Amino acid sequence: MKELIKTLVETNSPSGYENSIRQVIRHNIEPYVDEIKVDALGNLLCVRHKEGALKIMISAHMDEIGLMATHVDQNGFVRFIPLGGVYPHHCIGGRVRFLNGVSGVIGVERTTTPQEIPSLDKMFIDVGAANAQTAQIKIGDVAAFDRPFLDLGKRWVSKAMDDRIGVAVLIETLKQLQNSVFEIYAVFSVQEEVGVRGATTAAFGVAPDLGLALDVTATGDTPKGIKMEVELGKGPAIKIRDSGMLADPRIIHWMIQTAEQASIPYQREILEFGGTDGRAMQLSRSGVPAGVLSIPCRYVHAPSEMVDSEDVENAILLLSELLNNPPKLEFLA
Ligand code: CO
Ligand code: ZN
16 A cells, blocks of 8 residues: 555646546556546546445545746746645745656745745746756646655655545555445545635536545644644544534534444544535535545645554545445434
């Protein structure tokens, strides 16, 4: 599984440019599903049929944050805008790789207020070119952060753990899962990082009875970090609230009961800022009961995002249990 994760995180596919990662995922999931479709936006929809069963959509986004070139000056320096939530303090000194293979480093203008973190428009990508002609970058070219997988033993680090670790959990669960009480739509969605756009069209197309997103969540366990109860290594988190959704209480109840019955560690998650595909599913059509199974992750949206291997294993166990235990959804009737 570590090899799969390494392959997934090292494949560069920023939002809107998911071709490479879609091929990798398709290749890895094909043996474990009945049918595969790609919709107009590029979402990869993988179906396990079950006649007459409740239809669950499980969404893990396959895009990652990145950069897009906006201007190349006569000396070959490339200005850029973010694709998704790119923070200036993670950029300086970073390395990026354009999808055309050109690599570069991020530099920054000199500032008169060194204690302030410069904004992205004060930064540029230096691709080592002497002028605009040799830079080989066009306006609109897209780059991903360039950072290989790092194995720290129990903990794993890379760019794009958000959300390739969710992708890995979904692939691995379908690989291990023999039976389910659901008809399963495993969706590898596009453009999550620019506003859950892929899951929006995918959920409309699938029209699920319930939805579950698999994504990373932040932690509060680093020195002087944010006040948040989630910690690395204490189990997958069951989302209760983030800035995009109030998870359906019936789904929360189902997830907690299932975890407790199977003695799988879990954490209750309230995320102050951020959202997931769960929101898109919940607000689809006339509404869908939806929740999120989160994998705790330090340094979300930095080029080095850290997850705990036991949390990953327990997320797979919990997802497998959920797919074998039907929820009680009828009490709103
Ligand atoms: Co993200
Ligand atoms: Zn994510």
